[in-house]
Amino acid sequence: MTVDLSGWVDVYLDHLRVERALAPLTLDAYGHDLARFIAHAEAHDVTTAEKLDATLVGTYLVAAGKEGLGARSAARHLSAVRGLTRFLVRERVLDADPCALVERPKVGRRLPRVLGVDDILLLLEAPDAVSFRGLRDRAMLQVMYATGMRVTEVVRLKLGDVDRRKGLVMAHGKGDKRRLVPLGEPALAALDSYLAERAAHPRAASTSALFLSPRGGPLTRQAIWKLLTGYARAVGIDKPSSPHKLRHSFATHLLEGGADIRTVQTLLGHADVSTTEVYTHLADDHVRAAYRRAHPRA
Structure with a gap:
């Protein structure tokens, strides 16, 4: 048949x-x-x-x-x-x-838009450090910038994915591929403050989701997008902001700081290094700007 x-x-x-x-x-x-x-x-x-x-x-x-x-x-x-x-x-x-x-259509490489370090710092400090929601959002934004995770990976995070002793978090990427990503001290400190409040949350025992929604389940992608744009607007960031822009900023700032591209590829969970190479163009701009500032004959 x-x-x-x-x-x-x-x-x-x-x-x-x-x-x-x-x-x-x-x-x-x-x-x-x-x-x-x-x-x-x-x-x-x-x-x-x-x-x-x-x-x-x-x-x-x-x-x-x-x-x-x-x-x-x-x-x-x-x-x-x-x-x-x-x-x-x-x-x-x-x-x-x-x-x-059939010839593949020619596509120009579109450079990702990123936030500057100053804007990132403003964004990370935007949530209050008093309420449950503020502590949760501050910890989540810190984790997103510290790891470069995709928003879907943040949604999937469970309590057991965080190894506080080793300072690592397990990301569940595309195709259920998993990778360990380091967490810096600011992200770990923010997580500690949030987890102390989470333990007392009335619905905490009913779910293993790391970042709780008001109903006790995991936050949705849409909710994370909405709260991030709200915080960006509140601190006066006039550039369009999104969870993926935090990921772009993470990668670009690492390369500007001297990280090699293979390390960034591993941290982002890219299967092909060519996907990561787009960030080198932004880092190259940073290097050229530093050259112009420092070299007497630039």
Whole structure:
């Protein structure tokens, strides 16, 4: 029996979920992109995987471009389709990969925006050190800047992930990959103050989540985003702020301070060092500025 194209997409997404252990948000993105590709294929009377070819993939990218899809988004869509076609080759549904002949859209490297050290210090001191919420938020912001964790990794943190004696925290990254990240003394001190209050929280015993929401469960990504932007606004930071900007700032400040790129790659949990290399451009700007200030013939 011939399996239709949408059926193979379902099989592929199951493979990514079970075999590759991709995060739910990543799976949703793949599913959205591939659903768009299936709609294009069906509009061209292609309903089975065996009929996939380079021409169909090319016309899909052209059509997406006419609909206003930028080069970066088009590259992401092509990546989703290429993953599917490679899977179909491995499953012997296709003899050759039709995406092999499709050129990837050229994407200019977009430099991440970061906060300066002075702004970071203002942000870290913004929550009060009296209320439960203030102690929680101060500890969380300290941990985020000290470790460069993704916001989803912060949401997943459990009490047992923090090793106070060794000064380490266990981050649960993409694909359930785990890594140990050092915590500096300011973050550890903020955690100690928060954990003392957490122990007395009426709903603390019902969950192992490190950072508690008002209802006693873990904070959501949206809640962390909202509180961070609120604190940034309160201390007069006029630049757009987000959890990921803290991560960008962490990486950039490390490189500016002399850390090597492989160390930063490990701390961030990047599988490929090329993902980390974008931060070297920002660090290079810092080096050039220092050169201009210090060299008599700069």
